[in-house]
Amino acid sequence: MSDMMRLVEPLIPALRRYARALLRNPVDADDLVQDCLERAVSRWHQRRPNGDARPWLYAILHNLAISQLRQRARRGPHLPVEDAPEGSLAIAPSQDQGLRHRDLMAALDKLPEEQRGVLLLVTVEGLS
Amino acid sequence: MTLRPISEDDIQALVDERLDTARRSEVEAYLAANPDARTRVDRLRTLGRDLRTAFAPIATEPVPAQLNLAHIVEARRRPRLQVSAWQAAAAAILLALGGLGGWGLHGTLAPAGVDALAQEASANFAVYAPDRTRPVELAASDSAELARWFSARLDRKVGVPDLRSADCRLMGGRLVATPHGPAGLLMYDDHRGTRFVVLMRPMAEPGDAPMREHRFGSATGYAWAQDGLGYSLVGAADPAVLHPLANTIRRTTATNT
Structure with missing residues (x-):
């Protein structure tokens, strides 16, 4: 149990980052991370004993996120990034960077969920 | 030295910094000779850096x-303890019921009232009626002692029905366990040696309950309650025989107790 605390706790900020990058909505993202942590706690004993906790946690979070995004897609179009409240974006863009940031987010939004997830995992989270 | 051809995967891996040193310098050499590829790699790197920058602040919140x-x-531990306590309780109840005999619960809730009584009687019938060594603990000659024993353990006056008018001879009886506490079990047989049992125990509900017929494989039972005391007659006999016998017991006990 203390083993789990030691290995999982330091990863929570990065898990939040990935969830928010993928879902955009900060509340949904934190709920998803909570689901992920609950799963990790209940399945801690099922993971390979010497396996790395990091990719294992990202895999749980990624699968939860993708299934939630698919559910959302079935229920109707999600909030386009232009209409998203300012605080839900990762950063409040400064004027000269704003356009570029929006283009980036819009481009990211156009990717299919699975590809967006993988891109973020590799590029932002540094998973290989 | 022959160079392995540079693939799209190599370029992507270079951007993602997944190449070993040797391969990395090979890919870098390729990029130096291919400005288009070089431009693409630069764009990919910029894109990656922008993405990292865009999402970096979240991780510092x-x-x-x-x-x-x-x-x-902690939250996970609490409800789980409650669940396992329930599971333990359910397992104990199942064990107690299962210990009574060969009938199944069919995954449903345990029966209540005279239905439960009928099941208890049939379970005891299945165990004791075929017994050739000791079907009863106290013989019919001790019927007064049986009545005293039952009355003491069931905590109310319990009579031993006399069914000789219906061609049934009392063999004797014993005290048995049920999920609802102790019960008196009486055994009778007819002139052909066919055995019947009568189970009696206090019911949770006071008062009377109408007679109901139950089937348990080849056995048939009738169960009812009278003034808070439950009765169940079970035998491997035709309902045409058992039903009048049940009525006789009900009539007899109504006047006897």
């Missing part, structure tokens, strides 16, 4: 209480 791992572990 304080973690909300909702995501406190110690709380999650």
Whole structure:
């Protein structure tokens, strides 16, 4: 149990980052991370004993996120990034960077969920 | 030295910094000779850097209480203890019921009232009626002692029905366990040696309950309650024989107790 605390706790900020990058909505993202942590706690004993906790946690979070995004897609179009409240974006863009940031987010939004997830995992989270 | 051809995967891996040193310098050499590829790699690197920059601040935010791992572990532990306590209780109940005999619960709730009584009687019938060594503990000659024993353990006056008018001879009886506490079990047989049992125990509900017929494989039973005392007659006999016998017992006990 203390083993789990030691290995999982330091990863929570990065898990939040990935969830928010993928879902955009900060509340949904934190709920998803909570689901992920609950799963990790209940399945801690099922993971390979010497396996790395990091990719294992990202895999749980990624699968939860993708299934939630698919559910959302079935229920109707999600909030386009232009209409998203300012605080839900990762950063409040400064004027000269704003356009570029929006283009980036819009481009990211156009990717299919699975590809967006993988891109973020590799590029932002540094998973290989 | 022959160079392995540079693939799209190599370029992507270079951007993602997944190449070993040797391969990395090979890919860099290729890029130096191919300006288009070089431009593409630069764009990919810029894109990656922009993405990292865009999302970096999230990881430096304080973690909300909702995501406190110690709380999650604790919250998970609490309901689980309750569940396992329930499971243990359910297992104990099943064990107690299962210990009574060969009838199945069919995954449903345990029966109540005279239905439960009928099941208890049939379970005891299945165990004691075929017994050739000791079908009863106290013989019919001790019927007064049986009545005293039952009355003491069931905590109310219990009579031993006399069914000789219906061509049934009392063999004797014993005290048995049910999920609802102790019960008196009487055994009778007819002139052909066919055995019947009568189970009697106090019911949870006071008063009377109408007679109901139950089937348990080849056995048939009739169960009812009279003034808070439950009765169940079970035998491997035709309902045409058993039903009048049940009525006789009900009539007899109504006047006897």
